[in-house]
Amino acid sequence: MSFEHDMIETDAAKTNGAGTRRFAGRQVLALGTFDSFLRTSVVVGRMFEAEGATLRIAVLAAAGKTAQLSDRQLREGGVNHTVPMVSAETLVRSKLFRDSDVVVAVVDGGRARELFLALNASDLARGKRRPLVAIASPGLALTEHLAGYMSRAPADVLCFNAEGERALYEEAASEIGVDPSNAAVTGLLSVDRRRRPAPAASRGPIVFFEQPVIPARKMQRTHLLAGLVDVARGRPGVDVLIKLRHSKSETAHHEARFHLEDLAKNLFARTAQPANLRFTHENAYTLMDRASLVVTVSSTVAVEAMARGIPTRIVSDFGISEALGTSYFVGSGCFSPLAGLSPDMKDVTRRPWLEARSGAAAEPEALLGRCATLLAEQESLGHALPLRPLAPAYGSAGFVAYALGIGGPVAVHAPHLLDRPMRGLTFIGAVASRLRQVGSIRRQKP
Template identity: 30%
Template sequence: MRIHVLADSDTRWKWGAGLATGFCPQGEVHAHMLRGRSTPTARQMAEVGITPASITETTLPEFVTSPEVADADVIVLGTVGGATQAALHGLAHAFRDYPQRPVLVTGYVGVVYEKVTDGLLLRAGADIVLANSPYDTRRFRGIYEPLGIPGGSVVQTALPFLEQRPYDMNRAGAEHPYTVCFAVQPSVPEDRKSRTYLLRRAIQHARLRPGRDVLIKLRSRPGEQTTHIEAYHYQDLAEQMSEPMPPNLHFVYGNMSDTLDRTDLMITVSSTAALESMHRGMPTGILSDLGVREAHGNHYFVGSGCVTSWDDVDQGEAPLAHEAWKRDQGILADDPYGELRSRIDVLLRAPALPPITPYYTRANASGYMPTLLARRGLNPDGSPARGEGATGGSGSARRTSRRVMRSAYQFGVQRVAPKLQRWGDV
């Protein structure tokens, strides 16, 4: 099976590639990295640990008109909602005269706790919209069906990075110090004061518990970007502190699963790493220090039994998630890819698939769709705009110009903007 994954960041590549290898372990997976602010670096790609058959950096018009994509069996759209909707329009135009077309799959990388209706309608039109849990399946169908979108397009699965590595409660001992991992997030919280507070509490915990190892798990290195912009990198904040770091505190990078292999207690505000640790049966703490707030996403975990604070962690608390909550959130799925595998098989064996019909059209969203598509290089009918994709005119000079502009933009966003923000706080 030929599976082509379009991703716009390292996290969405991890999701899309993990999904592809999950429902089809012997599949031929091709990576298409959408050119933009968060295009993953080679280091970030390697860190995911999945080697694709090919890697292409692309624009959306180039992707939807690619002959390689047209030859795919399955296309996984691992992109933000607006890019997904634009891709659906572009692919609908590209395959309008094809007797056969690939199966289109999309979904969410992690916990869905904000802009639920907005994000779902931007994904409507794919053959399969994945829900990561029974809870999400109910929510998604409850939004689609009243609007005339087939609820059957929602297929229940689970996050592909939930690996079967159960945690051993008796693991800590003389050869393995009890290890607390604080999984940070690029934009939760966003402001310098809050991020400095969380860093200081991790440092304080390391000093209060010298027999423990305290890991600060970082998503990206200073200057790199992931799905969200990280203005105040924790390692930069640590370097600006006058006091030395305790010897049992360590900044770590790399694959989250590898870090969890050495962890005994996961601490975070609302990272999807919490779902990974809960899946293993590992103690997990969802921090309430900055409030339990929709803006932080930790409200999603209210029913888990894991909401706690650094004060409680300092005193030895190590919460375990409720089993019923974990099952409803898809963390304990017995066969997470069974339904998806069956649905894809049925669609691939069908004599013909119906035309791709995104929810938003020029008829029901004339003040929205043309602008959304134009920002991504497409005309209102989904065709590449003049000078984009297969209809482009000036060849290598145009591509070189785009690369230069992209490099300048990324440098500004990733390097200059965070420094300006930090200077503004001084």
């Protein structure tokens, strides 16, 4: 596979505001999986590009996905050309990866494990140099915090949105012996913090930003849609726009089981759709620039809107819970039921919460400076920096070796797949393999 077609050049590659070019002559690979993941990796990649690096872009393929990103999703991610989509193993073997100095990976936990397993199995650590792997977040870390952190723990630089998240990682790491020195608090690096243009004289729309599986249940999503319909009917002079995360033909990290457009067909078969309520795929930032009010359940867009001074509300109809991600916004002062929404609502975001706990206060230098230091260290050594170990973040050394012996990398990054009927490996065979593994470990002891 050729990767030569995905090189891009922009004016940002000249210098940043300070005129520094500390990454001149370096190659940076922005690596993403799904829509927001790729967008964030490109945003971060352009920070390196602004300091002289050459930026290239690739998509890390997810199992079973043949078309992870549509042309529209690529455009929204700041990519206007074709990019390669490859598996972790293929990527790590490629010239694209090996020629990179820094890989900015914004990937889900499964793909992170695939990437580090492939990197660990490669010969890169034995060479004169290897790419540094920095992992950033595509948005708010709403659930499964520690599982996500440990999936990404072998990164050279692991970015956190807020100090509290780093502290949780460091505390968990100390319990099992993971080295937490790769942690860096960077904030949400992709958040646009520019103050929006002065609103037009006419009243802007109420914009609801949908999430595919928050809430996940049909009853909850139907209530959500019905509540927005009531808002539109109660304010016929104001547009109510529902910004869909993806169309029914597009792929996302979490795909909606009950797509709002399907629910709308059923709802509007019984009652007329308000003329001022519409679904849209318009660019999120364009919508925020026009909105009188931004509404969501727990999307990252809420922090982006708050950071830009746009009146924002978190839907409280389903209560506050970790499962919905609404717990993240406790302290923001922005909760409201659907029935209380109005285009006249003010910006009531509590600034101390926004600055200290939301991730809106970005610190790109925490990433850029760390990468510059590690690159210099590698060059002074004259050989590749050692890879951070998979164990104990992925389990004990004994378990990781056992899992790899039983099912290869898939047994580590997706062990649930081994619960399906095994071909050519019976339960007795699995036990025998485990005993052979234990015997091998014992024989290696001094």
